[in-house]
Amino acid sequence: xxxxxxxxxxxxxxxxxxxxxxxxxxxxxxxxxxxxxxxxxxxxxxxxxxxxxxxxxxxxxxxxxxxxxxxxxxxxxxxxxxxxxxxxxxxxxxxxxxxxxxxxxxxxxxxxxxxxxxxxxxxxxxxxxxxxxxxxxxxxxxxxxxxxxxxxxxxxxxxxxxxxxxxxxxxxxxxxxxxxxxxxxxxxxxxxxxxxxxxxxxxxxxxxxxxxxxxxxxxxxxxxxxxxxxxxxxxxxxxxxxxxxxxxxxxxxxxxxxxxxxxxxxxxxxxxxxxxxxxxxxxxxxxxxxxxxxxxxxxxxxxxxxxxxxxxxxxxxxxxxxxxxxxxxxxxxxxxxxxxxxxxxxxxxxxxxxxxxxxxxxxxxxxxxxxxxxxxxxxxxxxxxxxxxxxxxxxxxxxxxxxxxxxxxxxxxxxxxxxxxxxxxxxxxxxxxxxxxxxxxxxxxxxxxxxxxxxxxxxxxxxxxxxxxxxxxxxxxxxxxxxxxxxxxxxxxxxxxxxxxxxxxxxxxxxxxxxxxxxxxxxxxxxxxxxxxxxxxxxxxxxxxxxxxxxxxxxxxxxxxxxxxxxxxxxxxxxxxxxxxxxxxxxxxxxxxxxxxxxx
Amino acid sequence: xxxxxxxxxxxxxxxxxxxxxxxxxxxxxxxxxxxxxxxxxxxxxxxxxxxxxxxxxxxxxxxxxxxxxxxxxxxxxxxxxxxxxxxxxxxxxxxxxxxxxxxxxxxxxxxxxxxxxxxxxxxxxxxxxxxxxxxxxxxxxxxxxxxxxxxxxxxxxxxxxxxxxxxxxxxxxxxxxxxxxxxxxxxxxxxxxxxxxxxxxxxxxxxxxxxxxxxxxxxxxxxxxxxxxxxxxxxxxxxxxxxxxxxxxxxxxxxxxxxxxxxxxxxxxxxxxxxxxxxxxxxxxxxxxxxxxxxxxxxx
Numbered sequence: 079x080x081x082x083x084x085x086x087x088x089x090x091x092x093x094x095x096x097x098x099x100x101x102x103x104x105x106x107x108x109x110x111x112x113x114x115x116x117x118x119x120x121x122x123x124x125x126x127x128x129x130x131x132x133x134x135x136x137x138x139x140x141x142x143x144x145x146x147x148x149x150x151x152x153x154x155x156x157x158x159x160x161x162x163x164x165x166x167x168x169x170x171x172x173x174x175x176x177x178x179x180x181x182x183x184x185x186x187x188x189x190x191x192x193x194x195x196x197x198x199x200x201x202x203x204x205x206x207x208x209x210x211x212x213x214x215x216x217x218x219x220x221x222x223x224x225x226x227x228x229x230x231x232x233x234x235x236x237x238x239x240x241x242x243x244x245x246x247x248x249x250x251x252x253x254x255x256x257x258x259x260x261x262x263x264x265x266x267x268x269x270x271x272x273x274x275x276x277x278x279x280x281x282x283x284x285x286x287x288x289x290x291x292x293x294x295x296x297x298x299x300x301x302x303x304x305x306x307x308x309x310x311x312x313x314x315x316x317x318x319x320x321x322x323x324x325x326x327x328x329x330x331x332x333x334x335x336x337x338x339x340x341x342x343x344x345x346x347x348x349x350x351x352x353x354x355x356x357x358x359x360x361x362x363x364x365x366x367x368x369x370x371x372x373x374x375x376x377x378x379x380x381x382x383x384x385x386x387x388x389x390x391x392x393x394x395x396x397x398x399x400x401x402x403x404x405x406x407x408x409x410x411x412x413x414x415x416x417x418x419x420x421x422x423x424x425x426x427x428x429x430x431x432x433x434x435x436x437x438x439x440x441x442x443x444x445x446x447x448x449x450x451x452x453x454x455x456x457x458x459x460x461x462x463x464x465x466x467x468x469x470x471x472x473x474x475x476x477x478x479x480x481x482x483x484x485x486x487x488x489x490x491x492x493x494x495x496x497x498x499x500x501x502x503x504x505x506x507x508x509x510x511x512x513x514x515x516x517x518x519x520x521x522x523x524x525x526x527x528x529x530x531x532x533x534x535x536x537x538x539x540x541x542x543x544x545x546x547x548x549x550x551x552x553x554x555x556x557x558x559x560x561x562x563x564x565x566x567x568x569x570x571x572x573x574x575x576x577x578x579x580x581x582x583x584x585x586x587x588x589x590x591x592x593x594x595x596x597x598x599x600x601x602x603x604x605x606x607x608x609x610x611x612x613x614x615x616x617x618x619x620x621x622x623x624x625x626x627x628x629x630x631x632x633x634x635x636x637x638x639x640x641x642x643x644x645x646x647x648x649x650x651x652x653x654x655x656x657x658x659x660x661x662x663x664x665x666x667x668x669x670x671x672x673x674x675x676x677x678x
Numbered sequence: 679x680x681x682x683x684x685x686x687x688x689x690x691x692x693x694x695x696x697x698x699x700x701x702x703x704x705x706x707x708x709x710x711x712x713x714x715x716x717x718x719x720x721x722x723x724x725x726x727x728x729x730x731x732x733x734x735x736x737x738x739x740x741x742x743x744x745x746x747x748x749x750x751x752x753x754x755x756x757x758x759x760x761x762x763x764x765x766x767x768x769x770x771x772x773x774x775x776x777x778x779x780x781x782x783x784x785x786x787x788x789x790x791x792x793x794x795x796x797x798x799x800x801x802x803x804x805x806x807x808x809x810x811x812x813x814x815x816x817x818x819x820x821x822x823x824x825x826x827x828x829x830x831x832x833x834x835x836x837x838x839x840x841x842x843x844x845x846x847x848x849x850x851x852x853x854x855x856x857x858x859x860x861x862x863x864x865x866x867x868x869x870x871x872x873x874x875x876x877x878x879x880x881x882x883x884x885x886x887x888x889x890x891x892x893x894x895x896x897x898x899x900x901x902x903x904x905x906x907x908x909x910x911x912x913x914x915x916x917x918x919x920x921x922x923x924x925x926x927x928x929x930x931x932x933x934x935x936x937x938x939x940x941x942x943x944x945x946x947x948x949x950x951x952x953x954x955x956x957x958x959x960x961x962x963x964x965x966x967x968x969x970x971x972x973x974x975x976x977x978x
Contacts, residue, residue: 362791363884367816369707370789370886399713399792401706401749442817445888468817468895471978479826481881485819487978490895554891557817 095247097130102224102321105278106193107134109222109325112276119188119219122178124209125195129155129162136160140188145181171204175211187216189325193224197256202266210270213328220275220325223267228257231310231317232287235295235303248286249320260316263324273329280321301590308589309545312523341430345407346455347376347448347513348431352421353439355382355389358396359482360440360559365396367442369404373449378408379428381421385414419534422526426519433463435513436535440559442470443510447555451513458549462542464496464512465555473562483559496548498594499604502583505536510556514542522546530578532570537582544592684720686752687712687799687840688778692768693728696786698738701726705742707790709749714796716750722795723753726786727772733758765836766852766862773843773851781846784885785837791884798840798883801829809875810867812839813883818897822879822974829878832967832974836863838885841870848873856917856956860903861910864973868918871965901938908942914973916955919962 097103110121118141123131126144132155135142144162146152155162163181165174190213196202213221226249233249236242244250264274288296297303310317349368353361368378380397382390390412397408411428413421426434433455437443447465454463471487493506500506524541526534593601689708693701705724712722724746728734734742739756746754757775759768769783780799784790794813801811812834824831834841836852849869852862867877892898899907908931915924931943949955959965969975 359882362793363816366789366791366884366886370703370888372888399710401710401792403706444817444890445886446890468891475826480829481814481826484826484881485977488818488895494893552893554895 095128095130097134100280102280102323103130103134103193105280105321105323106131106191106222106224107138109276109278109323110135110140110189110191111138113189113220113325116186116188116219119186120182121189121191122182122187122212123191123193125192125198126151126155126162127194129158129160131191131193132158132160132162141185143181145178171208171211174208175215178212179215182212182216187219189220189222191222191224193222194226196223196266197225197254197258200255202256203269206266206270210272218328220327221272222323222325223263224321224323225258225263226251226254226321227260227316227319229259229316230282230285230287230320231307232285232296234310234317235306236287236293238306239293239295241293243287243289245286250287258322260314260319260322263322267326271328272326274324275327276325278323279316279319280323281318282320283318285318285320305590305592309522313521314523345375345377345431346373346433346452348379348425348429348434348516349376349448350379350381350422350425350429350434350436351439352381352383352418352425352436353393355384355393357439357482358392361393361396362399363442364437364439365400365404365408367444367447368437369400370445371443371448372445373452374404375452376407376448377429377431379425380408380410381413381425382410383413383418383421385416387412417528419526419528419530422534422538423528426516426525429516432516433513434516434519435510437510437556440561441510442557442559444553444555444557446553450551450553450555454549454551455513455515458547460515460518461547461549462512462514462539463551464507464548465551465553466490466494467492467508467511467556467558468554469560470557471560471562474564483561486562488557490554494552496543496550497600498543498597499600501536501540501543502586505533505539507539508556508558509535510558512539512548514538515546518546530581531574532566533575533578533582536579537585540582540586544586547594684715684718685779685799685803686721686723686777687715687780687782687795688723688725688773688776688843689782689784689795690725690727690769690772690776691784691786691788692763692765692772693726693730693734693786694762695730698734698742700786701742702745703789704784704786705746705751705754706749707788707792708784708795709746709751710792711790711795712751714793715799716752718796720799721752721778723755723776723778724751725755725757725772725776727757727759727763727768727775729759729762729764729768731762733760764854764858764862766857766859766866767854769836770851770854773846779843780840781843782840783836783838785887787888788838789886789888790838791886794838794883794885795840797880801878801880801883802840802842805876807874807876808878809845809870809873810834810839810841811878811880811883813885814879814881815885815887815889817886818889818891821976821978822972823977824879824881828876829880831877831879833864833867834877834879836866837887839863845870845873845875853956856913857910858906859910860906861914861973864910864914865917868962868965869959872959872961904936905938905942908939909945912942912946913956914966915968917957917959917962918966918968919958920966920968923968 120141120143121131121135123142123144126146128151129144132142132144142160144152144155144160145165146162147165147167149164152162152164165177169177190209192209196205199205209221213219228249230249242250244252246252267274294300295303295306351364380393382393384390390410394410397405397410411424413424422436425436433451435451450465451463455461469489469491470485471489472483472485475481475484492508493500496507519542522545524538526538530537691704708724715722726742734756743754743756755775757772759771763771773781780802782795782798798811798813802808815835815837820835822831822833849866852866857865871877890898911927912924915921915927928943931939934940967974
């Protein structure tokens, strides 16, 4: 068994139509049981399939009323002493609603169920509009829906193998006319003004589509399947859900669907600026560099990581100093959650731009920072764009001295090209040097890890770069302030840095690593070079040899020192001191060190 | 200077083929930076002179002039020179049209931080002995040294500095004849210094100056910069009493294989032959600093 399976029964994997407590019908009953009780409230089961809910609900004292468009199944339920009605699908909506009202009569309604129904109609939206009318007329009971998940990993993976295996029943049952992902289902109900209020999804790590077993993408052991499962898992958390079982009710909240027309077109870039609001002079410099950009197709998310609202007010005052055409594109957002990571994830959530880049409140962009990202990402959309960064060495000055800092150097320290292997060993891309595609990052579920005290940007970059690839530029487009004191390198202990690095690599080690084209030769070359440097010996053996040699030299030195000390303590050494002093003087006068001993 | 709480300021720039978008961007930053000063009762106007071969379109000029006023500037005006006066000559011409008690010399490829005007103006007002005050440039600062407490420095950058008009007039502005493009700021600075005034670097006044660096992280210098800079160095050495460095520079230029160096040397020698050189200034060594090939000690 490779994962949690909600139905370990030995039933035929293709038959999901029978009632099982571990299957969709059982989960629907469980959801019904969780509802607030309604005395004598009926469950109206529309499009009831085989009437699988009738018996279990009746056994639990819940009155069951089935409505179906197929006469055969109606007759079967009636024969088993259950109330069932045949509906005429050709009726106009108003008459259909009237028919339902007549069936319901004066009876209170506990819930309306649509189990494997909306996936069997051509126009689910139209059918749900009818159901909504009924719901509104009978006191707005919850609507419980069960539909198969066409985006289950097994279906998705098999599609990549060119397979679409229709079966009599199950995820790809042959009677199904409409396929549902979670997003499609939720959007359908959101359009009606209904929100999800409860769920009890059926999960199957191996669904009824998990065949043929020998297919590599279905394996649990092959790297390709492990990688594909990883990709699926990052998209959402329903990759192993075989059936969605959800309860919906009308929501009192206004449905706010963000239409691009209402908010305006998305900018090319969102710039997340992280600040604690305590360095206004430096923040002015960062914002000035943004306002001066040659390409102004960006918005700024100014993330104020502080508990005190007045710090955010102070930041807002700084923004207000700028020209309106720039200031109006700056959003000041107070992030009260502690830690340096929270503002980054908040920016990721709020970004409207197609791409996202970051600056800290002491970074400065060159005039073409945005322009260069734009150029790169026009060449290779959907990639991570990376430019180069100058390291500006700065010393702090005290509050009495003009300026917040004094520049003492400009250096070029980081690698000019992005090399994944090198970046796995050491980060060569300061946070301000790269931009990521927002939609892709969100689709992959990539976020900044909140458990990292430092190098959260490094992990984020690696995860993006591995899956999206990197397009690089030789242009220096940012200046990164390297403080001589008070920066994280000298305020956070080295062991914290080492631990965070180790955590990042361990996380990457748990899954297959996707390498960019060219990596095979690069790795082979790297291996051969490492072997050439250390022929016939391992690195560990070589280090041991060197350590032994150093220890040997240290021991010899200790012995010589001991000999010297013995001489100095000896009587003859002390007696000959004046002679030695005189000899030295003669040597100095003659400028020679080879004066015979009998020269004195 | 009489004690005035907020004297008028003329911000001036000299265009040469500058795109209209860039002029708007500069002017917006000037208008924002002017706000704190106008709120104190000061007047800030913006004059943009044009050394380009042909003038801006009329509609662009009208839009810019009206736009500046709409943004809160006391005035915004365009002056087409119909001649390439260079940077120094251009600023001299613009200064004839401007009226501000303080002159703010600004490159068209700059963008002012919103506090820049106020900080520089207050610096000049704080001490009458200050003849010029410059802003800190982003993203690449000039490496020249400055006193961290007083700001005293050897020269102020022509990309962004403010000077009292009385001082500007006293030294007759820039020397456009010998320093049309480069080192005009060094020469201006030292002539200001020669009148007994100080030059200060004010790091709290920030101006973004759109410079780029090359693959090795060094500032990119065009051939024009190299040639003009070399020629200007020769003139500086001549005017500011360093015949020793003048001779060294000639030797270096002669030995260089950079074509721009050869052109600079030729131009100087031609002038030398015709006697058309700047006259040496008395006691120049008290004012000028020639240090390790630069015009100031460098921090880095």
